[in-house]
């Protein structure tokens with residue numbers, strides 16, 4: 629498929645990630661396409677299960693566009709999931725209603741890890757790059773498209789546990805009892821993520837983000853050895869320029885507030901921050917080496933529009949004057965949120981942020 633790529637009309641998100649001057653603070657929302665939108669639920673019902681939606685480029689494109697039709701967001705994010713890589717490695721991903729993701733064949737020993745192959749993104753993950761090409765065409769240069777992947781550690785937690793977990797005992801047992809097995813797995817995942825993100829960039833992704841949802845369950849030492857080291861390898865392996873401009877890389881470790889300075893030294897362009905860290909403190913920690921994304925508690929969207937605006941004001945003031953801030957939630961939007969409250973959130977950022985860019 630070869631589709632033309634028109635010029636970008638709104639690049640405020642890309643400029644903020646590169647800490648270039650902007651007239652206001654850009655905003656997008658993690659999980660902006662999803663079940664809080666009735667139009668998403670309708671498309672999802674039509675597609676059947678969630679993975680069928682991800683594997684159909686036209687439908688994945690449709691749900692990517694849905695939040696952009698409702699709200700003046702500054703970026704689109706590819707509609708897919710972080711668990712596409714383990715699925716392509718043959719683990720058999722499926723979703724049990726109300727239980728989240730599961731694998732038919734979780735990884736339990738060294739032999740299983742040794743026999744894992746590295747997926748070819750233009751073969752086993754072709755549906756993802758097809759979705760990127762379709763979305764880029766449909767966007768027509770309106771806003772940039774974000775590609776993404778899970779971090780090796782976060783992917784490993786699902787692959788070894790066989791699904792979501794509360795105490796991470798199976799994956800931590802492998803980490804401490806068989807550290808070489810864990811390193812082999814993480815290294816294969818890092819290589820897979822590099823190929824996967826580079827394929828998304830070649831297909832048209834204009835920025836990429838690595839979701840390390842579970843890095844925060846590790847001790848500081850284990851975080852550096854088992855999560856950050858592999859994200860660094862990924863950052864070093866990525867295509868950093870495409871179509872004559874930088875392709876910024878954002879790393880997000882949920883619960884990683886204490887490690888922001890270490891993360892900023894990884895070579896990435898920006899860091900995601902959850903709501904447990906004050907934005908002003910985060911900015912001091914990274915010394916303006918990288919841009920920061922975040923960080924409103926997604927639960928604030930249950931509050932009144934007035935309370936939402938107060939929270940936006942607090943976060944903008946905490947980051948302070950100057951560039952390099954991408955407004956977002958500190959984690960994904962909850963499915964029960966009223967879409968009008970998401971609208972009020974975005975409006976508040978548009979209204980209040982220009983004062984910080986004069």
Ligand code: CP3
Pocket residue numbers: 657658659660661662663672678705706707708709710711726727728729776792839841960
């Ligand atoms: O941000 C976006 O709008 C892009 C889409 C996106 C999805 N998943 C769609 C999705 C992104 C970026 C992800 C990433 C993802 N997936 C992460 C990392 C980010 C995070 O939230 O921490 C993780 C840990 C996963 C794994 C996963 N996939 C989980 C835990 C679930 C939730 C299960 C549930 O029932 O809530 C999914 C499924 C999923 N991924 C949904 C969506 C919209 C819900 C599926 C549905 O329609 O029922």
